[in-house]
Amino acid sequence: MAEKRSRQETVYVISVAAELAGMHPQTLRIYERRGLVNPGRTTGGNRRYTDADIARLRRIAQLAAEGLNLEGIRMVMQLEDEVTELRRQVAELRARMNGETARGEIVPLRQAVVVFGQRPSIFDRDRY
Numbered sequence: 001m002a003e004k005r006s007r008q009e010t011v012y013v014i015s016v017a018a019e020l021a022g023m024h025p026q027t028l029r030i031y032e033r034r035g036l037v038n039p040g041r042t043t044g045g046n047r048r049y050t051d052a053d054i055a056r057l058r059r060i061a062q063l064a065a066e067g068l069n070l071e072g073i074r075m076v077m078q079l080e081d082e083v084t085e086l087r088r089q090v091a092e093l094r095a096r097m098n099g100e101t102a103r104g105e106i107v108p109l110r111q112a113v114v115v116f117g118q119r120p121s122i123f124d125r126d127r128y
Contacts, residue, residue: 009050017049021057034070036060
C-alpha cells in the first residue's frame, strides 16, 4: 500500500517541480527570488519542492494568465494566505466557543422586547 505523504514533505527537485507546475525551472528561480515561493533546501543547498509548493506555483501561473504582474500576484497571494489563516482562527474560536457553551462557561443572554414607558419583565420577581 502506498504511503500518504504530507503536503509539506519536500520531495521534488526543481526540474520535476517545474514540469508538474507547467513552467521552466528558471521561472521557479525567479519566483523564489521575488518571494512568491520558498522551497526547502537540502544540506547541499539544492531546492526541494512540496505538493503545497506545486499548488502555489499553479496558482501563480493562473494569476499571471489573468494578467497580473508579479507584484500583483504577490499581493493577491499574501491576501489569500491571510484569509486562509483568518478562517482557521474563526473555526478554532467557534469550536472553542461551542465547547465552552457545552460546559456552561458561556451563558446565553435572554433578550426581551420592551415597549417604551413600560417596566421590562426582567424586573418581575415571579418570572425567575
